[in-house]
Amino acid sequence: MAKKEDPPKKDSEKKEEKDKGKKEEENAAPPLPPLEAAGRRLERLLGGGLSDKDRTLHTYSNPGKVVRRWLGTASGASGGATLEDISAAATKLLDPAGRCSAGRVLLKAETAAETAMDVEGAETPKMKEAGYLSSSADREVEGWLISLMVRLLWKDNKFSEAFALAQKGIDILMGYLNASALKITSMSGVSAASLYPLLARMFRFRSLVAESLNDPAVAASLRQDMARGQNMACLRRDVDCQATLINLMLQDLLNNAQVEQAQKLLANSTFPDSASNNQLCRYLYYSGRIQSLRLEYTSAFSNLSQCLRKAPTNTGLGFRIAAQRLLIIVQLLMGEIPDRHVFLSKGMKRELSPYLAITQAVRQGDLGVFHQVVAEQVTRLQQDGTHTLISRLAQQVVKAGLRKLHVSYSRLSLQDVADRLGLPSATSAEFVVAKAVRDGVLDATIHHEEAYVQSHDLVDVYATKEPAEAFHRRIAYCLTTHNDAVRAMRYPPDAYKKQLEASRGNRRKRNDDKTDEEKAQELEDELDEFD
Amino acid sequence: MSSLENATSLLTKLKGLADAGDVEGGKATLSQLKIAMLDFPSSPEHTKVATEALELGVLLTVSEGDLDAFARSMAQLKPYYAGGGGTAQKSHILGLNLMYLLVDNRLSEFHSELELLTDQEASNTFVSFPINLERQLMVGIYDEVLNAGMNVPDPSYQFFVDNLLQTVRDSIADCVEVSYKTMKIKDAMTMMKFDTQKALMEYVQECRDDWIVEGETLCFQPPPMGSKASDIPSMKLISQSLSYATEMERIV
Numbered sequence: 001m002a003k004k005e006d007p008p009k010k011d012s013e014k015k016e017e018k019d020k021g022k023k024e025e026e027n028a029a030p031p032l033p034p035l036e037a038a039g040r041r042l043e044r045l046l047g048g049g050l051s052d053k054d055r056t057l058h059t060y061s062n063p064g065k066v067v068r069r070w071l072g073t074a075s076g077a078s079g080g081a082t083l084e085d086i087s088a089a090a091t092k093l094l095d096p097a098g099r100c101s102a103g104r105v106l107l108k109a110e111t112a113a114e115t116a117m118d119v120e121g122a123e124t125p126k127m128k129e130a131g132y133l134s135s136s137a138d139r140e141v142e143g144w145l146i147s148l149m150v151r152l153l154w155k156d157n158k159f160s161e162a163f164a165l166a167q168k169g170i171d172i173l174m175g176y177l178n179a180s181a182l183k184i185t186s187m188s189g190v191s192a193a194s195l196y197p198l199l200a201r202m203f204r205f206r207s208l209v210a211e212s213l214n215d216p217a218v219a220a221s222l223r224q225d226m227a228r229g230q231n232m233a234c235l236r237r238d239v240d241c242q243a244t245l246i247n248l249m250l251q252d253l254l255n256n257a258q259v260e261q262a263q264k265l266l267a268n269s270t271f272p273d274s275a276s277n278n279q280l281c282r283y284l285y286y287s288g289r290i291q292s293l294r295l296e297y298t299s300a301f302s303n304l305s306q307c308l309r310k311a312p313t314n315t316g317l318g319f320r321i322a323a324q325r326l327l328i329i330v331q332l333l334m335g336e337i338p339d340r341h342v343f344l345s346k347g348m349k350r351e352l353s354p355y356l357a358i359t360q361a362v363r364q365g366d367l368g369v370f371h372q373v374v375a376e377q378v379t380r381l382q383q384d385g386t387h388t389l390i391s392r393l394a395q396q397v398v399k400a401g402l403r404k405l406h407v408s409y410s411r412l413s414l415q416d417v418a419d420r421l422g423l424p425s426a427t428s429a430e431f432v433v434a435k436a437v438r439d440g441v442l443d444a445t446i447h448h449e450e451a452y453v454q455s456h457d458l459v460d461v462y463a464t465k466e467p468a469e470a471f472h473r474r475i476a477y478c479l480t481t482h483n484d485a486v487r488a489m490r491y492p493p494d495a496y497k498k499q500l501e502a503s504r505g506n507r508r509k510r511n512d513d514k515t516d517e518e519k520a521q522e523l524e525d526e527l528d529e530f531d
Numbered sequence: 532m533s534s535l536e537n538a539t540s541l542l543t544k545l546k547g548l549a550d551a552g553d554v555e556g557g558k559a560t561l562s563q564l565k566i567a568m569l570d571f572p573s574s575p576e577h578t579k580v581a582t583e584a585l586e587l588g589v590l591l592t593v594s595e596g597d598l599d600a601f602a603r604s605m606a607q608l609k610p611y612y613a614g615g616g617g618t619a620q621k622s623h624i625l626g627l628n629l630m631y632l633l634v635d636n637r638l639s640e641f642h643s644e645l646e647l648l649t650d651q652e653a654s655n656t657f658v659s660f661p662i663n664l665e666r667q668l669m670v671g672i673y674d675e676v677l678n679a680g681m682n683v684p685d686p687s688y689q690f691f692v693d694n695l696l697q698t699v700r701d702s703i704a705d706c707v708e709v710s711y712k713t714m715k716i717k718d719a720m721t722m723m724k725f726d727t728q729k730a731l732m733e734y735v736q737e738c739r740d741d742w743i744v745e746g747e748t749l750c751f752q753p754p755p756m757g758s759k760a761s762d763i764p765s766m767k768l769i770s771q772s773l774s775y776a777t778e779m780e781r782i783v
Contacts, residue, residue, distance in 0.1 A: 258613075259643035293646060294639040388645055395669045428672040434706035435671030446710050448718050465764065472771055479778045 035089035038074040039141040064193040143198035150205045159213045166206035173199045200240035207248045243275035250286040297334045321351045365401025367422035413452045538567045557591045582611040586620045593687045626657035630691035656684045677724045708751040
């Protein structure tokens with residue numbers, strides 16, 4: 001699902017990008033390649049960079065957050081990067097003698113075949129002047145560069161290389177985490193949190209590549225590995241990996257149509273509250289899909305509509321279309337007709353057109369038309385994975401048709417009902433009508449001998465308890481809202497005393513005034529009366 | 532390889548017993564076979580033998596009419612199907628499982644199972660039979676469901692269809708009592724598919740004691756009684772009005 005891959009950018013991030021641009025101008029030094037610049041920026045952000053200590057931008061206590069924000073801003077730099085750029089950046093930034101040498105070798109190996117690499121020895125003097133990254137950011141930059149390379153390989157359809165690299169990248173990052181867990185008392189133990197967003201990103205890329213590989217053996221091994229990774233993420237309180245891995249597992253299960261399993265995963269795992277909005281959106285979409293397949297339409301509806309509300313409005317169109325069409329079907333299955341403007345919103349019109357046709361068929365209430373429309377669109381629906389859901393709609397079609405007949409005719413023969421709704425026989429129609437009466441869709445009586453349906457006269461609603469109950473519901477709602485509002489108000493301490501005294505004074509004064517006035521009034525009245 | 536040979540011979544024996552309809556003997560052989568399966572390595576031949584054995588086990592529970600045992604055997608068999616294994620019997624077994632879920636009214640699981648089917652499997656008569664039944668039940672075309680008993684794809688389905696008949700009868704009775712005022716007993720018999728009047732009467736006495744039998748007709752809805760003062764929910768209205776008053780007091 002490539003359409004869900006890129007996290008949408010936020011305004012704040014764009015602004016930061018601009019800031020970065022300015023800073024680079026200020027530097028006025030020979031312009032660094034964008035990747036290297038981004039790497040150095042992260043180093044400063046994380047509080048390292050001995051050479052320019054005075055230019056440390058901020059010191060954060062939460063390195064995970066820093067990296068997460070930095071990843072957003074760095075996506076501009078990484079957009080146009082090629083394999084050569086990445087390996088060049090790796091040779092410049094990562095110290096071959098340091099702990100990140102493994103990543104350096106890996107990154108260089110990918111391009112070794114394409115570019116004649118310099119001899120190791122010849123490079124060294126050049127390195128000295130540029131300077132490798134200090135230990136504050138080298139692991140992060142290494143992980144980042146590997147993830148970029150995985151993405152590039154994936155885009156070039158080199159799936160098996162990409163997968164192998166992603167796997168190695170995960171191993172490297174996991175190795176750092178384990179190492180820092182061992183020396184938890186030292187400084188490095190604290191800063192390992194900055195690797196979490198990168199690890200989550202790597203997991204995501206690996207699943208993406210694995211999906212393109214489409215190999216059941218790989219998928220099976222990943223399933224086990226992801227469950228283990230999720231377990232570790234929970235133990236480390238690693239919110240990024242937890243959220244990402246839950247979503248990846250749900251996606252994997254849903255792709256394999258393992259709805260029962262997915263439901264169990266959903267029921268037995270907790271999605272972290274502080275996860276990023278994008279992951280939350282995905283989670284809501286997956287849970288909505290699972291619930292809709294399991295006939296839990298109400299909860300599916302609430303999850304999907306929340307998902308659409310939280311989804312970014314400027315990007316991720318494919319995701320929004322997927323969520324929207326599922327929402328339309330769920331609404332139809334609940335017996336509601338979605339609003340027309342839903343089908344006409346920008347960019348979705350063409351994609352949703354089959355669903356518009358289906359909605360119209362449901363509204364019309366003719367089984368024949370409905371089956372025809374579904375048959376026309378069947379390949380499209382199977383592609384969208386909505387065909388099984390759509391085929392459940394027949395029931396709603398019949399209901400809509402019956403309701404229409406019910407309002408238009410007061411008395412109708414069963415044969416006519418069968419003809420209108422496209423049912424096999426009058427006997428079937430009789431049963432269908434009987435069921436509709438029981439479900440409360442119609443208010444009618446069937447006369448078996450004469451084979452017709454008699455609609456009941458409309459009851460005067462105002463002669464029933466209904467208006468009183470509706471009134472009560474609304475009043476109760478208003479009162480709770482008022483009470484909640486009062487409860488939510490904040491009061492500065494002791495402020496009420498002043499007010500109390502003021503009002504007391506006022507009241508006394510007003511009382512006095514009033515009594516005088518009243519006395520005058522009374523006198524006047526009395527006088528008038530006597531006159 | 533001896534374990535495989537041993538198991539294969541047991542399997543042939545089991546097949547013979549199942550064909551002959553010897554449930555007890557089949558169960559005994561199956562448990563022997565299951566013990567042998569514990570030592571199976573995961574080679575394709577072994578998996579095939581195990582799958583076939585468990586499939587026969589499922590069919591045995593159906594002929595015995597034991598729903599719980601059926602569910603257990605299905606649970607044992609499912610991992611083999613999930614692993615991509617499949618024999619000629621697969622769609623038959625899947626169809627039976629769908630029937631079981633339908634009879635048990637576990638519709639969400641029913642639909643989850645449907646998601647797992649490929650198009651080819653879904654168009655198989657063994658599988659499409661329960662799918663059609665479910666659609667008819669949902670729409671309310673009960674007469675087709677009742678007639679489905681006539682053309683089951685395999686005798687093993689009969690057990691589930693009979694079970695379903697009882698459920699459908701209850702649904703029909705629910706529908707009939709709200710949508711008709713009266714009905715001839717003869718018509719009720721055909722609608723609910725009772726063979727004799729006596730069977731219908733027994734059913735009415737057992738499950739529907741509020742139906743009134745008047746000679747040749749059944750009466751469902753007693754004539755409406757006149758409105759009484761007790762119909763007015765006075766206490767409720769009073770408490771509602773009082774609660775409005777207290778709340779208003781609080782606001783003002």
